[in-house]
Amino acid sequence: MSRRRISLRQELPLLVWLVIVWGALWQDFSPGNLLFGALLSVAVARLFYLPPVELSGRFNILYAVPFALTFLAKVVMASMQLLYLAVSRGPRVKNAVVAVTLRSHQDLLVTATGHVISLIPGSLVVEVDRSTSTLYLHALNISSPQDVENLKNEVLSIEAGLIRIMGTREELEILRTEATA
Amino acid sequence: MMQIVLAVTAVIFSLAAVGAIIRISRGPSLLDRVLATDVLLAILGGALCVDMAVNRHLNNLMLVVAISIIGFIGSVTVARFVADRREQPNES
Amino acid sequence: MSPDSTGLDAWVDVLSAVFMIVGATMSLGAAIGLLRFPDLLSRMHAATKPQVLGLFLLLASIGLQMRTWWVWPVLLVAWIFQLLTVPVSAHMVGRAGYRTKHLHRELLTSDELEAVVQKAAAKAAREDGSGDG
Structure with missing residues (x-):
């Protein structure tokens, strides 16, 4: 892969958001479901690669x-x-x-x-x-x-x-x- | 009490829908009609929300989200199309 | 779940009823705005109202009526989807409307974009001319 890798820290907001959406869509926030959602969101973020949004790295x-x-x-x-x-x-x-x-x-x-x-x-x-x-x-x-x-x-x-x-x-x-x- | 609320909101939503439909039929341009259709979809979504709140179920929640996304895709598509088509005659 | 009209439960009911009626009124306000405002861009302001505040109030009333915690994230996600999509479609329609002259110039007190647009159009025309030879 010749693309520039972005750090996990920069990707984290996207992953958290995807997990929340997953839980909301199933209307089920049990740990197992959230874990599966996390795996799925990592896979989605790796496979369907978008240009990363440049975050400043701070959020107050x-x-x-x-x-x-x-x-x-x-x-x-x-x-x-x-x-x-x-x-x-x-x-x-x-x-x-x-x-x-x-x-x-x-x-x-x-x-x-x-x-x-x-x-x-x-x-x-x-x-x-x-x-x-x-x-x-x-x-x-x-x-x-x-x-x-x-x-x-x-x-x-x-x-x-x-x-x-x-x-x-x-x-x-x-x-x-x-x-x- | 919930039945009274249901009746009142039904009247309000009906009036709003009539207003939006009048604008769709009268609207001088295509963009006006698209805008009014968007509002009509929003009114439909609102009515579904009231139904869910009064009868205490969540069956239509994803339908509300789907309706808003359909409105979004529709208006964006039409807006792009209008902008592209209108620019050509103006240039020449 | 029979409505025992005592204490907190009744107040939650009243609050959600108020939310529902105000949320519905937002839709009516949008329809009035659609009918009464003179041009496309003014009508667009009216159109964003039921989609933002109206939906917020109605979703909140659902959350109050359901009385379980796990619906709140679902409703929040639905509302955030709306917040993300509404400005984009409003911008697209508004931009198309401005470019295709769907507004009444006499109603504008100031227009700081017109000069920029004309300059860009002149530049584009010049570049087209030189490109053709």
């Missing part, structure tokens, strides 16, 4: 839990706001396409940020420029330059949250210098 669960909770709160808020907009404003709604340049150049982080933004109703990724890691968002109910600024700040704060969870040390350094400046 202390930041992940509050991030997930604020994400849920944001989704609820935005959904209610969208419901109100659909009923009250309807056809007269104003939109904007906004470019946001992210700090990170990692594919995984850019993708994760785009996912989180798209999942919050009211903003949507239309186009991605990978070379400069710029997201072009279509956002609902943007009527003034102030709203555009608010949206950009929110996107950057989401990205900051994701960097704290799983960014590299360099990105954390950027965050720190930004905070002090």
Whole structure:
């Protein structure tokens, strides 16, 4: 095999995820079933080889839990706001396409940020420029330059949250210098 | 109480489905129709979830997942197809 | 499992009933948004709502009603599948919609992508011209 081997540590999140899916599909979390799922997931990861996702090697669960909770709160808020907009404003709604340049150049982080933004109703990724890691968002109910600024700040704060969870040390350094400046 | 909840959600889901079907039939473009079909599938999945919650079984859970994946594959395929077909006349 | 309407059990029932009704309302909101918003990209915002929050609430109500722990991982996996697929399809449809001009320009207060797209199109046209000779 001429392909570059990736270490087990990098592959571990994928394997754990596959085992969880296996258990969930059988709706059976007994040790024997999980063991068989683990064997199967190793076989799958070896046979159906995909380009490895480059993880930064750190994952901070202390930041992940509050991030997930604020994400849920944001989704609820935005959904209610969208419901109100659909009923009250309807056809007269104003939109904007906004470019946001992210700090990170990692594919995984850019993708994760785009996912989180798209999942919050009211903003949507239309186009991605990978070379400069710029997201072009279509956002609902943007009527003034102030709203555009608010949206950009929110996107950057989401990205900051994701960097704290799983960014590299360099990105954390950027965050720190930004905070002090 | 669960019977009342079932009736209320049934009415809400029916109204939502009617709205999505109106958009499918009226939708000015193909993408509008795809989007409305996606929403209709989501409504169907939601209705299955309510049925499972009220009657306390899990028989349809994988069906809900399958429905969402079908919606995903369908809209991605159509979106790619539309983007490819429309670009050619614009260029020439 | 007969519903003895005392204490915790009743509260769990009430909570799941609220979840179900709010989750169903999300679908209705999406339908209203589909009917009332003016262009494709605004409608897309409405469409993501029942798929994310609505499904979350309905799955949570299933979990509350079943009252066994092993359904929660199953429901979580179902929801995470949804979270992974919804933005991708929304992005694909949105991108196709933007490129095929399915939006009303007069409704946009600012468009920071248009200049970039035009520049790229001009560059592509130039390269096509030089490639043909």
